[in-house]
Amino acid sequence: MGFTTRPELNGTFGMVASTHWLASAAGMAVLERGGNAFDAAVAAGFALQVVEPHMNGPGGDLPLLLWDGSRVRVICGQGPSPAGATIPAYRALGYDLVPGVGPYAACVPGAFDAWCTLLRDFGTWEIADVLAFAIGYARDGFPATPGIVGAIARIDPSWDVSAAIWRVRDGRLRNPMLADFYTRLAASPGTSREARIDAARDAWYRGWVAPSLAAGFLTADDLAAYRAVVEEPVSLRFGDWTVFKTGPWGQGPVLLEQLALLDGVELGPFLGSRHVHTVIEGAKLAFADRDAWYGDSAPVPLDLLLSREYADERRSLIGGEASGELRPGGPSPRYPSVRAGAIGDAEPTRGDTCHLDVADRFGNLVSATPSGGWLQSSPAIDGLGFPLGTRAQMFWLEEGLASSLKPGVRPRTTLSPSMAVHDDGTVLSFGTPGGDQQDQWQLEFFLAHAVFGLPLQAAIDAPMFHTDHFPSSFHPREVALRAVTAEGRLPAETLAALRARGHEVDVTDDWSQGRLSAISRGPDGLLRAAANPRGMQGYAVGR
Template sequence: MDFTTRPTLTGTFGMVSGTHWIAAQTSMAMLEQGGNAFDAAVAGGFVLHLVEPHLNGPGGDLTAIVATASDPSPTVLCGQGPAPAGATPEHFRSRGMDRVPGAGPLATAVPGAVDAWLLMLRDHGSMTPAQVLAPAQHYARHGHPLVARVGQTVALVQDLFESDWTTSADLWLRGGRPPAPGELFRNLPWADTLDRLVASAEGAGSREAQVDAVRSAWSHGFVADAVDRFARRPFRHSDGSVAPGVITGQDLADLSATWEPAVVREWQGHTIAKTGTWGQGPALLQMLGMLDALGDAPDPDTAEGVHAIVEAWKLAMADREAWLGDSGDEPPPLDDLLDPAYLSQRAALIGDRASLTVRPGEPGGRTPRMAALAGQTEAPEGTDPALGEPTVTREAPVSTRPMSTRPASSAPMREVDPTGEATVTPDGETRGDTCHLDVVDRWGNMVSATPSGGWLQSSPVIPELGFPLGSRLQMMWLEQGLPSSLRPGRRPRTTLTPTLVLRDGIPVLACGSPGGDQQDQWQSLFLIRHLAHGATLQEAIDAPAFHTTSFPGSFHPRTTEPGGLVAEDRLDAGVLAQLRDRGHDVIEQGPWTLGRMCAVGRDPQGGLLSAAANPRGMQGYAVGR
């Protein structure tokens, strides 16, 4: 593999890769000013709120994995907020809902991104809140050029903004129109909010005390008060209902971001570190374990390799639906899910033809259970009896579940937007969206961070604060007894899934991608090409991408597309034809449309740093020296 759109950057001082060039350069500026990777990540993260407001915001979530120069053990930062105390299944059912809507105040989890960024700054940074928030203050008050997709997203929800979410219209429809591409955009209410947060640190004493003062102003002070007041107002939701939210200021006060050990697995001489079972990260470790059971690492440019990768992902994502989440009375059976013998049993289910069913396994002999509304339940048309996949009813605890299908020539049910950005309906319902930032500094500190939620289209703007709340609760089921059931105080099973890679116990790679359910699928292609086949960072990012949609989606309305295989048409035509012959429902996308991978690396021998970024959409960039 020798084609790349850009060089893999190398240097010794510091490297950043991000989904927006302004955020990446902001992080680099912190390194140039003497800050470390954590200062850089926090500064870049707050700028991402501004420059990618359709993909993340202060009212959203954050998941990160970090390693420090003094302690290389990978640690997870959880800024995924839980369901508010008033978000009970009974409350939703009393309003005639059978699931959490995809947008609107009732879909709001407690926002955790800001507290998590600040916790990273307090515990591992070296700069003050005033220093790291200064770039975001500047761009909020003086403006920044908007990428075209922001205005396109606003246009999609313009009618909703004008008819009901009028506080959002006041911010985003100035002059009665969406922002134009490249237009200088200012968010003065958010600038004022940032100013007040920075001012709250004055006179607090030590750097750490200053950070805690800002966290308190957010969760116990004027921000929490404004959220509490605004949530009482009724607004329209994506299902057409009109209702107030249930989040309160007390919910913000009760939230504190946390540090947790990473879940790890050895693969190709490396240690892959992911989030715990409240995220989808362990599914990547399962998939890599299944590939080990199949033999040598597959070649993603061949029909045999694509088939193996896609079929392994179907099994891993079925286990995600049945076993991963934060809502059970007992923790998910992680050891059994990652047990090599169990993964070998799962890999043995991969045949020569595409599976059209969702098949969760039985780790440790446990009986899986999936939500009755997880996907669709009719028998798939044209199922090949040779697959040997039994038909079961949805009411039973199942190990195999058939799903309905669609003609191969039809458009995908979940449209794939170029670069894997958000698919948005006119009612604000959003699927497959986030942003990403990786940083490594000259001392060996490393950060992989995936902020998301709080999208401009997810909920009405709180006018005095300048941002909306998120809609992460759509990933929880009203049906109880599931690992991802809606329970107050429990976290939605997030799709945010950064990755940190170690070799001989030393961090060597941080990577991640936006893309909702597809984040880990695209990362797996990158890891296979880079770690197993020796591609450079940029080569592995630039190579043709693909993913399956043959599992219950995380975003409303939680559909399944049996046998769905979405692929960039840069994959060889002969390979795509062979995949169709195997029964895959291949949906060809444009040549540069899937994924927004970012990556930074460090070679412990000599300390050479590297970075690469996704060229799709011409928005993500790596910088460094």
């Protein structure tokens, strides 16, 4: 597996890797002008809202992990459900699932406050300066990639403001409405840098912006009560590494559960049938726990789920054949009602996600996974130039589940940035878009690098696979038992052996699964960076 599509970057000054080259360029420009990794991440994040509007937007959400040279912390920009969003309220509207489209799928948009929290508490730049790149791209234009063009074609024709904003001219897109909106926010007054950032936050959540955001169940009071929070991460030891994720309000710990199941297991040759089968069967068990236990609506027994004793017990369930069951563990798990179907076929308005990693010469790193607020999933707001998110679709309209809909709680998001720290002092930041696949593709990347010894770019380029053997997090919440999606580049003998074990294998295009980026900082200060070649727009830059 020595082939790579591009060189792995290395240097000592700074690195930025993201899902779009213009965002990577914006982040690197900040580093070159003296900003730190936190400033650069915010600039790149706002740029991604403009150049990947079908993948994320200002109305979306954001979890991120940061390393400040000594410890990992989490900033949670996952907004909660509105106070009026109750199961009876949705039932009264005729819903048995939260819709995947439109204002009734909206939670409080948390991304803006999370980016501002990172900038104010850890960065050094002004809000106007980090917004300048996004404003420039929105006003002057940027290339309309095939993914954006396809998303625009799926916009509801009755959404007049959306249709007016997203029009491709000469192969480029502009959003002057968003540029004007962010220009006004950038001019927020204050007597200090921190005060100007807080003024922009207050304008968004408690001032002149908030009334325009109220729609569906979302009200100005819901917005006024919101603050992004800084939290401690959840972690797990795996070999010589400690891996860090968000708490179980997101799916992050499912990566740790998978690692615990695989700890000490002989996986055989890289991408051989034992390797792929074992990883898939472990994923089935970990994701069953995700759907039974993770969420913000009930206590999560995370100490049990990540314990060595629990992993030993669950590991014994991995047999030689493909399991066709949904098998959560723990004491009296409550599992949601599920329906069989073809994953992804029934929700043409669903978007995807972005990811960015940043490292600077000062020893700081950021891993961030912004998403939501997709241009094709909800009507754009006149005067602002962006839609609300649809993350509430990840709640269940069933009582008594860990991720049941309740007012004021966070949906159990799929957004899942990662960090890992080696015993020798190496810090690794990584992540990917991909919804339910995020913590499967990240697991396989991490195994390729940490267990099989592949460099970052080779680990990203390696053939990828995943399973859909669990309820989808997205409307209409279907499950495909025994399903495995694999790139055609996997060895033919592996694919044949998986089918012989009972897996329902769907072979896709050779370069279609996984969109990772990663940056590492060695104990000597050497930075390495790599980005996904699939889709031809993710790039790493640095020196």
